[in-house]
Amino acid sequence: MTNLDFLMAGVGGQGTILASNILAEVGLQLGYDVKKAEVHGMAQRGGQVDSHVRWGEKVFSPLVEVNKVDYIIGFEMLEAARFPQFLKEGSTALVNDYRINPPLVNLGKAGYPSKENIESLLLSRAEKVFWVEGTGIAKELGNPAMVGVVMLGALSNLVGGDKEAWLEVIGQMVPQKFVELNKEAFSEGRKVTG
Amino acid sequence: MKKLMTGNEAFAYGAYLGGVQVGAAYPGTPSSEILDNFSRYPGIFAEWSPNEKVSLDVAIGAAYAGTRAMSSMKHVGLNVASDSLFYAVYTGVKGGLVIICADDPEMHSSQNEQDNRNYAKFAKCPMLEPSDSEEAKQFVGMALDMSEEFETPVLVRSVTRLSHSSTPVEVSDAGPPPPSEETPFYERDAQRYVMVPANARRRHPLVEERLEKLADYAETIPINYIEPGDDNLGIISAGVNYHYAKEVFPNATFLKLGMVYPLPEKLIRAFADRVKTVVIVEELDPFLEEQLRLMGIQVKGKDIFPMLGEFSPTLVRDCAVKAGLIPAPEAPPEIKVDLERPIRPPMLCPGCGHRALFHVLRENGVLVTGDIGCYTLGSAPPLSAMHTTGCMGASIGVAHGIDKAGVKDDVVAVLGDSTFLHSGIHPLIDVLYNQGNTTTIISDNSATAMTGFQEHPGTGKTVQGQPTTVVDPEKLVRGIGFEKVDICDPYEIDQMEKILQDHLKSGKPSVIISRHPCVLHAKEKHTPPEVDPELCINCGICLDVGCSPLIQEDEHVRIDSLLCNGCGLCVKVCPQEAIIEQ
Ligand SMILES: Cc1ncc(C[n+]2csc(CCOP(=O)(O)OP(=O)(O)O)c2C)c(N)n1
Numbered sequence: 001m002t003n004l005d006f007l008m009a010g011v012g013g014q015g016t017i018l019a020s021n022i023l024a025e026v027g028l029q030l031g032y033d034v035k036k037a038e039v040h041g042m043a044q045r046g047g048q049v050d051s052h053v054r055w056g057e058k059v060f061s062p063l064v065e066v067n068k069v070d071y072i073i074g075f076e077m078l079e080a081a082r083f084p085q086f087l088k089e090g091s092t093a094l095v096n097d098y099r100i101n102p103p104l105v106n107l108g109k110a111g112y113p114s115k116e117n118i119e120s121l122l123l124s125r126a127e128k129v130f131w132v133e134g135t136g137i138a139k140e141l142g143n144p145a146m147v148g149v150v151m152l153g154a155l156s157n158l159v160g161g162d163k164e165a166w167l168e169v170i171g172q173m174v175p176q177k178f179v180e181l182n183k184e185a186f187s188e189g190r191k192v193t194g
Numbered sequence: 195m196k197k198l199m200t201g202n203e204a205f206a207y208g209a210y211l212g213g214v215q216v217g218a219a220y221p222g223t224p225s226s227e228i229l230d231n232f233s234r235y236p237g238i239f240a241e242w243s244p245n246e247k248v249s250l251d252v253a254i255g256a257a258y259a260g261t262r263a264m265s266s267m268k269h270v271g272l273n274v275a276s277d278s279l280f281y282a283v284y285t286g287v288k289g290g291l292v293i294i295c296a297d298d299p300e301m302h303s304s305q306n307e308q309d310n311r312n313y314a315k316f317a318k319c320p321m322l323e324p325s326d327s328e329e330a331k332q333f334v335g336m337a338l339d340m341s342e343e344f345e346t347p348v349l350v351r352s353v354t355r356l357s358h359s360s361t362p363v364e365v366s367d368a369g370p371p372p373p374s375e376e377t378p379f380y381e382r383d384a385q386r387y388v389m390v391p392a393n394a395r396r397r398h399p400l401v402e403e404r405l406e407k408l409a410d411y412a413e414t415i416p417i418n419y420i421e422p423g424d425d426n427l428g429i430i431s432a433g434v435n436y437h438y439a440k441e442v443f444p445n446a447t448f449l450k451l452g453m454v455y456p457l458p459e460k461l462i463r464a465f466a467d468r469v470k471t472v473v474i475v476e477e478l479d480p481f482l483e484e485q486l487r488l489m490g491i492q493v494k495g496k497d498i499f500p501m502l503g504e505f506s507p508t509l510v511r512d513c514a515v516k517a518g519l520i521p522a523p524e525a526p527p528e529i530k531v532d533l534e535r536p537i538r539p540p541m542l543c544p545g546c547g548h549r550a551l552f553h554v555l556r557e558n559g560v561l562v563t564g565d566i567g568c569y570t571l572g573s574a575p576p577l578s579a580m581h582t583t584g585c586m587g588a589s590i591g592v593a594h595g596i597d598k599a600g601v602k603d604d605v606v607a608v609l610g611d612s613t614f615l616h617s618g619i620h621p622l623i624d625v626l627y628n629q630g631n632t633t634t635i636i637s638d639n640s641a642t643a644m645t646g647f648q649e650h651p652g653t654g655k656t657v658q659g660q661p662t663t664v665v666d667p668e669k670l671v672r673g674i675g676f677e678k679v680d681i682c683d684p685y686e687i688d689q690m691e692k693i694l695q696d697h698l699k700s701g702k703p704s705v706i707i708s709r710h711p712c713v714l715h716a717k718e719k720h721t722p723p724e725v726d727p728e729l730c731i732n733c734g735i736c737l738d739v740g741c742s743p744l745i746q747e748d749e750h751v752r753i754d755s756l757l758c759n760g761c762g763l764c765v766k767v768c769p770q771e772a773i774i775e776q
């Protein structure tokens with residue numbers, strides 16, 4: 001059983017927490033010891049929201065360590081770019097191709113980094129960066145809030161585990177009336193890395 | 195079966211399984227979900243109290259009557275409830291009483307970083323500290339048993355990283371023990387329950403004796419234990435810090451403390467004799483360290499680890515390497531970041547009524563003494579319209595003091611509806627009684643928004659969903675004796691400004707209720723307005739309200755319709771009338 005550390009980074013309101021709950025639950029179903037920590041500021045919309053998820057034979061700390069993360073899942077481009085030092089060499093980044101301006105950028109007082117620069121920053125540790133049209137796909141399916149499930153679909157191919165195991169957890173954890181739509185979002189996500 | 199639970203869910207589950215019948219709390223990050231979760235279990239009574247002191251008194255009353263009870267709060271909540279903690283330690287309790295308080299190292303959402311382990315020592319009350327959700331569940335049960343055996347309240351300490359992390363918990367179908375058939379009974383025993391000096395003097399020696407017995411108990415309690423390893427290094431730790439230390443020193447001998455006050459001195463001495471070097475891994479204050487030093491034991495602690503902020507495995511490892519306790523791990527080359535990464539601070543939501551109020555306050559140049567809630571974000575640029583924030587309920591007293599000092603600025607106090615009911619009533623009485631002329635603005639969004647929309651006495655609903663009497667702030671302040679009271683929706687900015695000026699000029703003590711429902715909670719949304727590029731001169735005045743959907747571009751301002759709530763504040767402030775309602 002190999003240990004896997006995940007870091008999810010997004011913006012309040014994007015559904016990072018639900019996605020990390022699903023990811024943690026999948027780990028438990030696959031037989032891992034699992035811990036998860038939400039690292040976020042004030043319970044407010046629009047701020048940074050980060051989650052650490054750890055799967056392992058025996059996990060102590062709920063927080064991941066620098067230089068040790070296997071997968072970073074960025075729900076927003078700039079947010080993904082905040083944590084390259086956490087990645088281990090040869091790790092993987094999955095980044096939603098979506099930008100939400102921080103207030104200073106809106107006010108014209110700061111710049112937003114380019115996609116190329118974000119990619120090369122991540123590649124200073126990661127072996128591969130997958131750009132996922134997460135918000136785009138979710139919007140097309142009718143609900144931008146499903147971006148997390150699209151991202152999980154893309155991740156699921158890489159970390160393994162039976163597709164059905166993932167779908168079962170998703171079925172239990174998303175609102176009943178959106179189960180089918182979320183399953184579709186998951187499958188679309190899988191295509192990105194499949 | 196194992197289930198993932200947050201620390202807070204596990205505390206609630208433990209309280210339920212432990213037979214807690216009465217749970218009372220005031221919300222506060224990171225503790226709020228303890229009572230939220232507890233309130234959903236069958237057969238129990240749960241309440242949001244107006245503040246932490248009330249919640250603790252309620253729990254104490256229930257425990258006097260032999261019922262198991264819980265009060266939960268954030269760390270600073272125990273400052274508010276501390277008077278009650280101290281008397282309850284003297285009187286003792288009959289039914290188990292557990293007080294769960296959650297510290298916030300790093301101040302993720304708090305005004306200070308106090309270490310509440312100090313309260314255990316200060317109030318002479320035992321304290322347990324779980325390290326994960328499974329222990330959170332178990333320790334609440336143990337605390338209740340201990341409370342009944344020693345007739346004392348028991349503190350259980352959490353921290354943000356425990357309350358808001360999820361780890362597996364063993365769950366079963368078995369519920370709590372069946373409630374006792376007997377009707378709860380309050381024994382009229384004045385010597386015990388009436389803390390007049392003569393009685394309190396009789397109780398104090400019992401408190402000291404009890405602490406000694408608890409220290410003996412701590413020697414054998416199974417949650418204090420030694421994990422044998424390489425005796426060259428002995429680590430003492432408790433709570434989540436234990437897990438960080440396990441990552442960093444996998445081979446060391448450990449003393450894991452589940453009970454952090456009072457300490458098991460014999461066990462600690464045996465541990466210290468056995469290992470070559472004793473290292474204490476503890477966040478915040480040197481609480482364990484000072485006690486060990488008093489025992490005459492040589493330790494490493496705060497000479498290696500910081501007193502500020504939250505620990506993490508990264509931090510513990512870095513400190514341990516610097517101190518030469520472990521060799522430096524192999525690490526990939528440092529990353530050079532030459533990329534601009536602007537911060538993303540939390541902001542008032544699009545459509546938030548607090549923003550409209552602060553816009554008016556800023557435009558009128560008043561000095562604003564503030565308080566704690568979402569509205570504290572009114573202090574951040576570009577609004578920059580709040581000038582003090584200390585603790586809940588401080589705004590009104592501070593404004594009154596500034597007035598009495600003779601400051602010539604127009605001063606107003608601003609606080610939220612939940613904060614007003616928590617600790618805003620007494621300072622208002624003070625303003626009236628002591629002939630102040632402070633204007634107080636209650637920014638009433640009909641929610642405890644900051645901590646997750648908990649019900650409060652002004653919302654008309656209890657935590658368990660029962661409809662109940664609404665405490666109306668207007669009637670309340672008129673009842674105290676305020677004659678000058680107005681209510682206004684802050685989106686009526688002209689009207690709000692008129693009322694504000696009228697109140698300031700009146701020279702009378704007064705209250706303005708600025709009322710607009712929380713948009714997040716009420717889920718209100720209108721069609722976003724659009725910017726007419728012909729009319730917009732890109733002056734940036736709309737940007738000064740600090741609303742995230744407004745984006746300045748080269749030629750003119752644009753509105754992100756996905757983020758916009760359609761509240762229309764920018765429409766009102768645009769001097770060019772270039773933002774058009776749709
Ligand atoms: C003594 C104390 N208890 C609890 C808290 C946590 N807390 C901060 S703000 C707040 C509630 C704010 O509600 P309200 O005044 O209605 O303002 P809103 O957030 O709705 O704008 C709470 C419970 C605290 N900081 N201090």
